[in-house]
Amino acid sequence: MKRTAFGAKKQQALGDACRIQDKAFLKNFVRGEDGTMVALAVYIFLAMMVVGGIGVDLMAFEMNRTRLQHTLDRAVLAAADIDQTLTPEDVVTDYFQKSGMEQFLSDVQVDQGVNYRTVSARATARVKTQFIHMVGIDTFEAPAYGAAEERIGNVEISLVLDVSGSMKNNNRLPNLRTAAKTFVDTVIRDENEDRISLSIVPYSEHVNVGEEIFDLIPNTNHRHDFSHCVEMRNSDFSSTTISSSYRYDQMQHFTWNYDGRNNLLEDSVCPLPLSSRHNRSRSDNEITAYSQDASALKAQIDSLTPISGTAIYQGMKWGVALLDPSTQGIVSGLTSNGNADPAFDGRPKSYSDVETLKTVILMTDGENTGTKRIADWAYDSESDYVHWDNYNFNYYLYNHVRSYRRSNYYYTTYQRSEGDAFLHNVCEAAKDKGIIIWSIGFEVTDTGANVMEDCASSPSHFFRVEGIEIEEAFKSIARQINQLRLTQ
Numbered sequence: 001m002k003r004t005a006f007g008a009k010k011q012q013a014l015g016d017a018c019r020i021q022d023k024a025f026l027k028n029f030v031r032g033e034d035g036t037m038v039a040l041a042v043y044i045f046l047a048m049m050v051v052g053g054i055g056v057d058l059m060a061f062e063m064n065r066t067r068l069q070h071t072l073d074r075a076v077l078a079a080a081d082i083d084q085t086l087t088p089e090d091v092v093t094d095y096f097q098k099s100g101m102e103q104f105l106s107d108v109q110v111d112q113g114v115n116y117r118t119v120s121a122r123a124t125a126r127v128k129t130q131f132i133h134m135v136g137i138d139t140f141e142a143p144a145y146g147a148a149e150e151r152i153g154n155v156e157i158s159l160v161l162d163v164s165g166s167m168k169n170n171n172r173l174p175n176l177r178t179a180a181k182t183f184v185d186t187v188i189r190d191e192n193e194d195r196i197s198l199s200i201v202p203y204s205e206h207v208n209v210g211e212e213i214f215d216l217i218p219n220t221n222h223r224h225d226f227s228h229c230v231e232m233r234n235s236d237f238s239s240t241t242i243s244s245s246y247r248y249d250q251m252q253h254f255t256w257n258y259d260g261r262n263n264l265l266e267d268s269v270c271p272l273p274l275s276s277r278h279n280r281s282r283s284d285n286e287i288t289a290y291s292q293d294a295s296a297l298k299a300q301i302d303s304l305t306p307i308s309g310t311a312i313y314q315g316m317k318w319g320v321a322l323l324d325p326s327t328q329g330i331v332s333g334l335t336s337n338g339n340a341d342p343a344f345d346g347r348p349k350s351y352s353d354v355e356t357l358k359t360v361i362l363m364t365d366g367e368n369t370g371t372k373r374i375a376d377w378a379y380d381s382e383s384d385y386v387h388w389d390n391y392n393f394n395y396y397l398y399n400h401v402r403s404y405r406r407s408n409y410y411y412t413t414y415q416r417s418e419g420d421a422f423l424h425n426v427c428e429a430a431k432d433k434g435i436i437i438w439s440i441g442f443e444v445t446d447t448g449a450n451v452m453e454d455c456a457s458s459p460s461h462f463f464r465v466e467g468i469e470i471e472e473a474f475k476s477i478a479r480q481i482n483q484l485r486l487t488q
Contacts, residue, residue, distance in 0.1 A: 065142035068125050071099045072146045079110075079119040080148040082191075083479070088112075088119045101125065120147035154356040155196040155481060156348055157187065158319035162364040162442075163285060164204040165257075165267065167306040171467075172365050172442065179471040181298045183361070186478035188294040194343040199322045200288045200300060203315030205308040205371055206251055206270045210286035216333040219247040224385040227253040228286070229270035237313055237422035240429050241326040252374055253385070257308070258394030265392055267308050269371070289322055290331055290340040290347060309369040311414075313422035316362055316455070320430040323348050323358040351433050359436040361477055362455060363470075367448040368419030372410050420451050427455035437461060438477045442470050 075095035079088035086094070088110045096102040107122040125142040161180060167173045187196055201207060206229045214220060214228040229251030236243070257267045271285045284303035291297055321327055325348050334340035349356040374393070378384060397406045414422070430437060439456040441449045441464045449464050456462040463473035 064125050065144065067099075068101060068104060068123055068142055069144040069146065071095060071101060072121055072123055072144045073148075076119045076121050076146050076148040079108075080117050080150045082117050082150050088117070092119070092121050096123070116149065116151040118147060118149040118151075120145070153195065154349060154353070155187070155192075156323050156356060156358045157196065157198045157481070158201055158322050158360045159183070159198060160201045160203065160315045160319035160360060160362045161301075161304065162204070162310065162312070162315070162366070163202045163304050163306055164310040164366060165306050165308055166310070166366050170443065173304065173306055175468055175470050176363070176442070177301050177304070178468075179474040180301045182471055183474040183478050184294050184297050184301070186475060187481060188292055188297070193292065197290045197292060197341065197344045197347060198297060199290055199319075200297060201315055201319045201322070202285045202287070202304055203311065203318070204271070204285075204306075205311050205314075205369070207314050207318045208271045208286045209318065212334060212337065212339045213287060213289065213330060214250075216330045217242065217248060218244045218329070221247055221249045223250045224253070224382070226385060226389050227251065227268070227270040229253075232314070232317060234422070237317055238425045238429055240320045240324040240426070240433055240435070242321050242324070242330070244326065244329075252379055252388075254374055254379075254388040255392045256372065256394060258392050258398065260398075263392045263395045265390075269308055271305075271307055287318065287322075289334055290344040292341050292343065309371065310364065310366045311371060311419060312362070312364050312368050312451075313419050313426060316360070316423055316426050316430075319360045319362065320426060320433075320435060323360070323430075323435055324433070325350055357436070357481070358434065359438065359481060360430065361438045361440070361474070362452070363440040363442060364448065364452065365442040365444060367445065367451065368414075368416045368423065370415045370419075371413050373413050375409055375411060378409055423451060423455055431457060439463070440465060440470065440473050443467075 072092075075092040078084065078095065079091035084091060089108045092108050093102065093105065096105045101123070104123045104125045105121065106124055109120045111118040123144045125144075159180065161176065163173075167176065184198065188198060209217075209228055209230060211225075211228050214222075214230065217230065220230065227250075231249040231251045233246070251270045253268060253270045255265050255268045257264060284300050285305055285307065288297065288300055322331075328346070328348060331340055331347055332345055335342045335345040348358070351358075373379075374388065379388065393410070397409060401409065427437060437455060437457045438461050439452040441452040441462070443466055444452065444464065449462075452464075453459060453462040463476070465473050
């Protein structure tokens with residue numbers, strides 16, 4: 001029994017010693033791990049600093065690269081402008097100097113010919129690093145390259161001009177003449193020969209297409225020779241085409257306005273040709289199609305005559321029709337008989353021709369007005385045509401027809417709201433075909449401005465101007481037609 005008790009005590013003592021040794025071991029182990037954890041934390045912190053520093057340096061690099069590229073793009077665009085008076089190299093250098101980055105510009109290349117100019121440039125900025133230099137990278141290089149080209153390809157232009165009676169007011173017609181002639185001189189230049197065609201479409205309450213175009217329309221009901229206006233169907237204002245199967249009626253010729261005393265015959269709804277025995281309006285108010293004769297175009301602009309009411313949709317319809325391939329046969333006929341420039345035979349080009357820009361410049365000083373027609377029974381014979389060529393319509397009614405019967409002589413065709421809808425439809429049809437529409441509201445009301453802005457290709461394609469501001473609008477449009485664009 002004594003041995004047994006002694007053995008138990010010895011075993012307990014050994015156990016206590018082991019526990020003491022285990023505690024000491026654990027304390028020593030924890031002290032050793034303390035150092036390891038600190039080192040790991042320091043390593044992670046440094047890694048986070050390096051990653052954050054990389055982000056900061058990369059952001060600084062991207063900001064400098066973007067600024068450099070933006071400056072270079074603007075510089076080559078300005079230098080590629082054919083109208084630029086400075087050399088392309090000087091223009092690019094000037095942009096970099098004014099941006100404080102002239103030391104980064106390394107190379108400017110210029111290629112130009114009679115109808116084009118291409119400018120390319122390279123620049124490289126070296127950006128010092130703030131953090132990454134700790135791992136041996138002291139700088140980043142930010143390269144930039146850009147090129148711009150102005151090239152005059154094939155351009156088909158319809159210049160649709162309001163010559164309604166209100167253009168007599170406030171010096172509007174002289175201001176229009178100056179602006180339109182400036183436009184002609186800007187786009188019709190020697191270096192653009194055979195590339196840019198220009199059609200002038202004067203309009204008032206109707207459009208006098210002229211005898212040559214009228215005779216070339218595939219189907220027309222030719223009633224008389226007093227005028228050459230075409231009566232469109234409502235559906236025609238929803239497309240850009242001139243139908244080859246529909247038989248178009250000849251628009252009535254008559255004079256509606258009357259001052260209560262006089263038989264005024266110079267304000268006809270459809271203007272007379274120059275050959276009329278009354279000589280009340282001139283052929284300068286007829287369409288001129290596909291010309292590049294700047295002198296002749298400007299002479300016509302100088303001779304435009306204000307007359308009658310306003311039907312913007314009629315002018316726009318003919319402006320887009322002259323850009324539509326459906327009138328190619330008409331243009332071919334005009335070129336063969338000497339009434340259009342032979343260089344433009346084969347136009348209007350297909351809408352799919354990527355080398356051809358089609359554009360309309362539509363100008364008005366007012367709003368669509370309501371229009372009327374003579375009742376069919378009073379306009380169905382040769383004697384009727386001659387009669388209404390001799391009498392102002394209202395003059396005749398008020399002097400020869402009893403008041404209760406006057407309304408039997410005429411009817412209303414379009415109200416202003418219908419005219420606005422027709423204009424919207426034909427403008428949308430043109431946009432769908434890729435035709436670029438610029439519109440100019442010249443001293444118009446807010447209502448007129450809204451209608452014209454709706455027609456334009458975008459709000460930036462609409463100009464609302466007063467007085468001599470109209471010339472700057474035409475200048476701006478002419479410059480942008482030259483298709484200045486970035487190529488890289």
